[in-house]
Amino acid sequence: MSLIGTGFLTIFSFVFLISIVVVIHELGHYWAGRLCGVHAEAFSMGFGPTIASWRDKRGTVWRIAAFPLGGYVKFLGDAGAASEPDAEKLEEMRRRMGPDAERCYHFKPIWQRAFVTAAGPIANFILAIAIFAGIALTLGGQPYQPPIIGAVAEGSPAAEAGFQEGDRVLAINNNRIDAFQDIITEVVWRPGEMLTFTVQRGEREMTLRAAPAPTEVEDQFGGTRTLGRIGLGSLSTPPLRDSYNPITAIGHGIDRTWSAVSMTSRYVIRVITGRVSPELLNGPVGIATAAGQTAVSSVEAGNNAGESTLLLLINLINLAGFLSVGLGLVNLLPIPILDGGHLVYYAYEAVARRPLSMKAQALGFRVGLALVLGMMLVATWNDLNYLLGQIF
Template sequence: MDTLASIPVFGGFLSTVIPFVVVLGIVVFVHEFGHYIVARWCGIRSEVFSIGFGPVIWSRRDRRGTLWQLAALPLGGYVKFVGDADAGSRTDARAIERMTAAERAESFHGAAVWRRMLTVLAGPAFNFLLTIVVFAGLVTWQGVPTERPTIGSIATLPQTEQTLRPGDVVLAVNGEPVAAFGDMLAIALKMPAPGPIRVTVERDGGTLDVAAPWPLPPLVQGVEPLSPASAAGLKAGDVILKADGKPLASFEDLRQMVLASGGRSIPLEVWRGGVRVVLPITPVERDAEAADGGFEKRVMIGVAGASLYMPATVTPAPWTALAYGAERMVMIISQSLFGLKSILTGAIGANNLQGPLGIAQISGETASQGLADFIGLIGIISTAIGLLNLFPIPVLDGGHFVGFCIEAVRGRPPSPAVMQVAMSIGLGLILLLMVFATYNDIMRMVS
């Protein structure tokens, strides 16, 4: 997808818009399909299944009478059930009065309350299911480290001779036994200064001692979207040789140079595919997680370091991959709730909220970093949409669910007047949040 940016007619605009539309389209379709299919299983008939709002670009009516359509504004979607007055599932009282008993039984508002509960919860549930499938698919594609700590691939560094080989099984580092691949890095980090490590490996049926380069050089693994590193043009695989004219021996050296910069612009000398380039970069102060679990202000550029040596991998069993996908989903939910709590309590600034423009930029930059990162973003956004819709705010799925719970307890739904006021308040809150998040996006782009 990064090829779009190289086409003059498209430029950077479509290389941002198209990935955003793809991400949002997939996530919204899965969410709304969850509502649609569970409603169908519950005997509720759907009139319209729409991806997007506004003028209709394409539509087709299926044999069940449901109108499937694509609309011009791709910022959401909806399923309109029989008996709904609009996309927000407000009751169309006049339409229901004119229905026969059989038609009323197929309407959303004429269905048993437990059927309506299942229908509204199905959207977020399908989003969570998509996340699990996405990350299960990624780990199946990329593999998991082998049981024995085996070298899989080795990054290329300038003027560095490699003594380790793919397929070497690491037995010890600096005389300390290695049981897992991560032990190799942990032992190296205990050294007083970066330098060659002594590695005992099993190779071709024998045991061999070799001196190997430091495993944690200033090598870029990933670049955070909307970060100074992204703006400067850093890419995964770059080797940062110097910062502010000073040679770097490790990724930790880079981190210390950034912290010491105080936010002033510093030049980075980067080795990329055999070519040296100089990239000016201006670190920024951001809210970062502290060691005690709280937050602190920290100067950063938004890059993650990579290991010189990557482990050999094997394809996991399907249940192992699904378990990994579920763990990632739970982790994203936990981090999202923690971040929201931190914003509400003032631990971090509300400027950390991303709106549609910010998400579009993130989608475009993530797409340029590779297919795996882009697919992972779909999983993250899917969880975020599912979680947001579970909040007990009228107009959202969680708000509808709370209303159905009240109906189940009282034996009758809240009055139409109360529901109208609640829906108006809920819609106002959502719009206010969108406006504020969009304001954050604009200020971020301006700065």
């Protein structure tokens, strides 16, 4: 594929992914606000100059902006994205707004404000469940591989730990293992970390300990990542895909979303506490790279234009599911400029029976901004290192 074609696909795919997950996030806030009687003054799909806009019967201005990278919802009384008025400001706002105060976000009960705030991340998780369930229902799922060891690489950490063919892995660090893929998921992001495996061998249950070897792994696009490898192989299984009905597909979507939530949250906690490398954190450059790589490989895999387009949509939508989980989790971090920070403020208000002071909120905003910028800096550094690895 030409450089121009690759660039176009990358831009299209990145905009497609970001628009889906961010707009759904903001729609979560919007619908929760409507349920609680909060007036939304504006809902924007994208940023920058307005291309088209209209006002609905509830008085909300819907706009399509020039730069389709996400969006936002503005509720009545919103002064900024990172602060809540203190008691004095609230009284002044109530006098100024008069009867409209009843439709203002800030005058709603704490539980309603918390619900509206949490609804954005919740919408992201619902989107992920819907995506994974929809793909399983229409295309089927990957064949189930039991967590039974089919091969042990000679000289590997698994061989040194005493693993044998036929062993069934029940848990890793007390986390239940249901399929062989779960073993891979638990191991890849923990290179060098000593793990405890609960193993069933015949009628006996035993404990084995092994540390995944840090391994430079080259992907199909020429980039490298340092991942954990332990040297275990699965049993060979027939290449048949599992089939689902609507009920089991939803269960599959919930299970896959929960797995992504569990793994991502545990990884982020270990990064914050300094127990694992932040190498796997990715930012906008990484998302754009993954989107472009997914798009190019999908188009090239198709035998004709129709097949390529179908593969492109399926793979991008699947990637959107994982990105949606990530966005939902990041927004739940207890950082003041994020949804999770607002939830912390509401918890304080519920206990203290008054909002946090504007001075404390301003301090929280500065600390939160520094933390978010720090995470973005690390993520961007990782993204650039990955790109350089593809070039040199």
